[in-house]
Amino acid sequence: VNNKNIFFFKYFGMQCHIITYYILCKYY
Incomplete structure (x- = not known):
């Protein structure tokens, strides 16, 4: 998981x- 994805999902x-x-979060 990239930091961008974490930020986006947050x-x-x-x-x-x-x-x-x-x-x-669980899916990705």
């Missing part, structure tokens, strides 16, 4: 629900 998690961020 930002996406902030915008979306925590569960979505958790799923994306």
Whole structure:
């Protein structure tokens, strides 16, 4: 996982629900 992906998903998690961020984090 690149730092860009982590930053993107963290930002996406902030915008979306925590569960979505958790799923994306686990998926990627």
